[in-house]
Amino acid sequence: MNAVIEFGPLLLQGLWVTILVTVLGALLTIVVAFAAGLSGLSKHWWLRVPSSIFVEFFRGSGLLVQMFWFFYALPFLGIQLTPLMAGVLALGLNEGAYAAEVVRGTIRSRPKGQTEAAIALGMSPSLRMRRILLPQSFPSMLPAFGNVMVDLLKNTSLVSLVTVSDLTWRAFTARTVTGATLELFLTILVLYYLLSLLLGWLTRWLEKKYALDRKSLAKARPLKNLVGGVSA
Amino acid sequence: MSPHTDTLRTLNSKGAPSDVEISFTNVSKAWGSNQVLRGLNFEVAPGEKVSIIGPSGSGKTTILRILMTLETPDEGLVTVGGDVLWDAKRGVKNKETKQTIATRRKVGMVFQQFNLFPHMTVLENVIEAPIHVLGISKQEANERAVDLLELVGLKDHMKHTPPELSGGQQQRVAIARALAMRPRVMLFDEPTSALDPELIGEVLNVIRRLATTTDMTMLMVTHEMRFAQEISDRVVMFDKGVVVEAGPPEQLFKNPQQERTQQFLKAVNPY
Amino acid sequence: MSIWDSEFAISIIPVLLHGFWITIQITFWSFLISLAVGLVVSVIRFLKIPIVSRLGDFYVSFIRGTPLLVQAYIAYFVLPSFGLVYDALPTGIVVLGLNYSAYTAEVYRAGIEQLPKGQWEASRALSLPPARTWFRIVVPQAVRPIIPVLGNYLIMMFKDSAILSSITILELLGTALQIGSNYYRYLEPITIIGLMYLAISFPCSLLIRRLERRFVPTH
Numbered sequence: 001m002n003a004v005i006e007f008g009p010l011l012l013q014g015l016w017v018t019i020l021v022t023v024l025g026a027l028l029t030i031v032v033a034f035a036a037g038l039s040g041l042s043k044h045w046w047l048r049v050p051s052s053i054f055v056e057f058f059r060g061s062g063l064l065v066q067m068f069w070f071f072y073a074l075p076f077l078g079i080q081l082t083p084l085m086a087g088v089l090a091l092g093l094n095e096g097a098y099a100a101e102v103v104r105g106t107i108r109s110r111p112k113g114q115t116e117a118a119i120a121l122g123m124s125p126s127l128r129m130r131r132i133l134l135p136q137s138f139p140s141m142l143p144a145f146g147n148v149m150v151d152l153l154k155n156t157s158l159v160s161l162v163t164v165s166d167l168t169w170r171a172f173t174a175r176t177v178t179g180a181t182l183e184l185f186l187t188i189l190v191l192y193y194l195l196s197l198l199l200g201w202l203t204r205w206l207e208k209k210y211a212l213d214r215k216s217l218a219k220a221r222p223l224k225n226l227v228g229g230v231s232a
Numbered sequence: 233m234s235p236h237t238d239t240l241r242t243l244n245s246k247g248a249p250s251d252v253e254i255s256f257t258n259v260s261k262a263w264g265s266n267q268v269l270r271g272l273n274f275e276v277a278p279g280e281k282v283s284i285i286g287p288s289g290s291g292k293t294t295i296l297r298i299l300m301t302l303e304t305p306d307e308g309l310v311t312v313g314g315d316v317l318w319d320a321k322r323g324v325k326n327k328e329t330k331q332t333i334a335t336r337r338k339v340g341m342v343f344q345q346f347n348l349f350p351h352m353t354v355l356e357n358v359i360e361a362p363i364h365v366l367g368i369s370k371q372e373a374n375e376r377a378v379d380l381l382e383l384v385g386l387k388d389h390m391k392h393t394p395p396e397l398s399g400g401q402q403q404r405v406a407i408a409r410a411l412a413m414r415p416r417v418m419l420f421d422e423p424t425s426a427l428d429p430e431l432i433g434e435v436l437n438v439i440r441r442l443a444t445t446t447d448m449t450m451l452m453v454t455h456e457m458r459f460a461q462e463i464s465d466r467v468v469m470f471d472k473g474v475v476v477e478a479g480p481p482e483q484l485f486k487n488p489q490q491e492r493t494q495q496f497l498k499a500v501n502p503y
Numbered sequence: 504m505s506i507w508d509s510e511f512a513i514s515i516i517p518v519l520l521h522g523f524w525i526t527i528q529i530t531f532w533s534f535l536i537s538l539a540v541g542l543v544v545s546v547i548r549f550l551k552i553p554i555v556s557r558l559g560d561f562y563v564s565f566i567r568g569t570p571l572l573v574q575a576y577i578a579y580f581v582l583p584s585f586g587l588v589y590d591a592l593p594t595g596i597v598v599l600g601l602n603y604s605a606y607t608a609e610v611y612r613a614g615i616e617q618l619p620k621g622q623w624e625a626s627r628a629l630s631l632p633p634a635r636t637w638f639r640i641v642v643p644q645a646v647r648p649i650i651p652v653l654g655n656y657l658i659m660m661f662k663d664s665a666i667l668s669s670i671t672i673l674e675l676l677g678t679a680l681q682i683g684s685n686y687y688r689y690l691e692p693i694t695i696i697g698l699m700y701l702a703i704s705f706p707c708s709l710l711i712r713r714l715e716r717r718f719v720p721t722h
Contacts, residue, residue, distance in 0.1 A: 120410070123361060
């Protein structure tokens with residue numbers, strides 16, 4: 001355990017980098033998920049087809065291969081990415097491709113009646129998506145999105161292989177110095193585990209908060225004269 | 233009420249006389265090998281209340297859905313208030329063209345499954361389209377909504393969400409929501425078929441009030457025969473995609489001329 | 504030098520194919536291990552034996568919540584210090600298999616739980632002994648919907664096998680990286696293997712989707 005205490009500060013630095021990579025990766029994942037997911041729902045083939053190709057390509061070719069490609073192969077095309085950029089880019093595109101299917105599937109599975117009611121009220125396609133379909137789909141997306149994020153967290157350990165000094169990298173280098181492999185790796189395993197539990201709790205909290213059949217505010221607050229003053 | 237004359241400019245040679253609110257001319261629609269509508273010719277006068285009855289699969293719901301641009305006719309011409317909604321001959325078949333959007337605004341619809349927006353409160357459901365589609369101010373939309381909710385008897389439930397309401401309450405909200413857009417034509421697609429029996433009455437009461445106190449054109453597909461008899465100016469019996477018989481309720485219900493009509497009415501009303 | 508050296512690309516394909524063969528072997532054996540161990544774990548959890556079952560729950564939760572890479576490092580670096588010295592390849596296969604056993608255990612659990620309670624009740628009403636209930640009633644019905652899910656995990660294992668390159672196994676990715684560092688040309692090897700992974704994953708996932716439609720009918 002001495003090794004762990006001795007390398008504690010460095011491990012914490014690595015933990016911080018892991019969290020940073022997770023957050024950056026998560027942001028890119030969300031952007032990619034909605035861009036590709038919504039495109040996949042479009043009635044224009046020139047949006048649907050590229051979205052499909054993107055999703056199948058990034059799901060099928062493997063995250064680690066993609067990461068190495070961005071780090072080792074891209075320079076040959078004249079683009080030099082820092083290790084962090086290569087890692088986050090691969091993570092965001094890869095997990096984003098999986099999450100795009102979550103977005104697309106959830107929205108598609110909303111009852112057709114919702115779209116029809118919105119059409120009946122004269123709403124345009126973009127209005128229907130923005131005001132009616134997306135807000136309703138959001139709570140249903142949360143569990144699957146949560147899974148994607150936990151997957152993302154675990155996969156951040158792979159950035160250690162492209163020289164990003166995350167938690168795994170710190171433990172690996174500390175090990176070569178001290179040889180205290182078991183303690184170091186067990187420690188970081190526990191840290192990853194705690195982080196994934198945290199993500200799970202966060203997801204469930206969000207699910208509760210945005211559930212569609214939650215009790216409205218009507219029971220909590222007394223009704224007042226609401227003409228012109230309704231803002232929930 | 234006659235439509236503005238400038239809206240007649242896109243009509244074809246047949247034109248649409250000013251005493252017709254809805255017209256179907258030679259409209260056909262097929263789903264694969266199933267011919268749902270065959271060369272339908274059908275007109276509704278302004279302010280008329282029409283009930284459509286008939287067995288399932290007869291095409292009666294398809295008529296409403298075509299009017300609400302939820303389905304595209306394969307052939308024929310459909311006009312509302314003098315404006316062209318669908319014109320298969322001239323290729324007006326895309327439901328998001330400016331023309332279709334403008335004409336569609338004259339029509340409102342109440343669905344069998346209510347289809348309220350679950351992520352919004354009752355009030356938000358009713359003000360959503362007026363604000364975002366008609367561009368009305370939030371204040372005015374709220375006022376209009378409160379009045380309509382009072383009309384349907386649900387003002388006290390303004391801040392509830394749809395899952396908290398009964399089926400009958402949800403359907404009444406759906407009616408208020410459709411009315412908030414001030415349509416000239418109101419379509420009702422089996423509005424009470426998904427309701428528990430004891431909740432049917434409250435919804436029919438609202439529809440009755442609309443029928444007797446407004447001059448909106450109303451087109452209703454229903455199985456509630458007594459109700460149809462009570463409020464309709466005309467009843468149309470549909471089967472296999474064609475009009476079997478049409479006429480004033482007293483005549484059609486008490487003295488049906490066609491055998492199919494007699495068959496149907498007897499099956500629905502065994503005594 | 505041009506950006507893409509086609510001659511070079513073609514010349515390395517034989518070596519890459521050898522790495523590919525290693526990947527296939529890893530995937531195959533790991534999959535079998537995951538199916539077997541996952542079954543054992545899920546049975547243990549199902550039987551609700553006082554302490555052991557909770558350990559099983561924890562095993563599943565912990566393995567699913569921690570990175571495969573770190574698990575692989577532990578197996579590769581730690582085991583020798585306990586006197587268990589094995590080659591990298593078997594070690595990698597076992598690690599990958601155990602990792603995915605946590606997922607297959609969950610799949611088995613979900614498959615059993617999805618069975619309508621009425622099936623159990625009818626069996627009891629007919630006084631069927633437990634073994635018959637399991638073999639003739641429960642398993643045949645539970646198996647069908649989980650086959651597509653297991654198929655998906657097979658594809659995932661195929662791609663995750665690349666992670667084992669970090670513990671010196673010369674599977675497809677490891678081979679490509681070695682070529683890259685030997686010739687200092689990374690573009691061709693990594694691009695080619697990316698396409699190879701895709702060439703297997705994509706058709707297989709289409710097959711799985713078709714299986715899903717057949718095996719998971721909507722009532």
